[in-house]
Amino acid sequence: MDESTATRPDADRRTSSRTAIVVKAVTLAVFVALAVTVGMLVDLPELEEIQQTVADLGPAAVFAFIGAYGLITLTPAPKAVLSMAAGAVFGFWAAVPIVIAGAMIGATAAFFLGQLLGRSAVEHFIGPKVEKIDRLLSRRGLVAVIGVRMVPVIPFTAINYASGLTGLRRRDYLLGTAIGMMPGIAAYVAIGAFGFDLDWPFWLALGSLGVLTVGAGLFAWRWKKHDEDSDDESDGERA
Incomplete structure (x- = not known):
């Protein structure tokens, strides 16, 4: 067997692997493009x-709302409006467990979708x-998952898809x-539920969002600094 014949299977496998990655990346790109389009073109309904x-709908409204929230969580569309609407309705x-259930459905679906498409495809798409x-x-x-969810330094949707590609345990x-x-x-x-009264629960909720926003800024700064220090250490080791 000559060298060209021996290396042909490896070349074929590499070509097949590259093709699979491209197909998965294109699939993800199309899915996200459609999701973004839906999020931009479909107006969220008014509170009334x-x-x-x-x-x-009666009792079925709860399941309908959870399903709708889960689907919207798969897109970059703003979820805060629906959370406030749930509080008002x-x-x-x-509303709190209803919204959490919907968000968990969307987050779980995106996690498994990321696993299905594969790391190489998602890296090719989002860098x-x-x-x-x-x-x-x-x-x-x-601890890290709780931190980025509580004070998000990365968009919620990006974490959902990318987490399925990491070494993070599903649990x-x-x-x-x-x-x-x-x-x-x-x-x-709480803003949706108590906003019309402008009573203390509303102001408490507003203050809590302010604290979370400040916390997000501090968390992002520390994470970026830690990430830069890690990169410097890696460069030093390679040198």
Whole structure:
């Protein structure tokens, strides 16, 4: 067997692998493009329309809202508006678990979609963010997930898709997501539930969002500094 014959299978495998990566990357690009288009072109309903729909559906409105929230979570469309609408329609104590359920459905679906498409395809599409998310989440696991969810330094949707490609354990992702989302969701739901009264719960919710925003800035600064220090150490080791 000559050398060209021996190396042909390896070349074929590399070509096949590259083709698979391109196909997956294109699939992800099309999916995200469609999601963005839907998020930009489809207007979220007004509060009065949601209230009327809830009245028409009765108990089924809860499941309809959870499903809709889960689907919207797969897109970059703003979720805070729906969280506030849930508070206005269902009331604070009912809306919080409803919104969390919808957000978890979307976050879980995006996690498994990222796994299905593969790391190479997603890296090809969104670039170095996957590597940064991998370093952050794989090293600190559950604590890191709670941190980025509670004070998000990376967009919610990006974390969902990229987390499926990291070394993060599935249990840590799901538990950390559920815990980390609670403060922000509770604050947005409270604004919707108590915003019309402008009573102390509304101002407490508004203040909580302010604290989370400041915390997000500090967390982002420390994470960026830590990331730069890690890169410097890696460059020094290679030198």
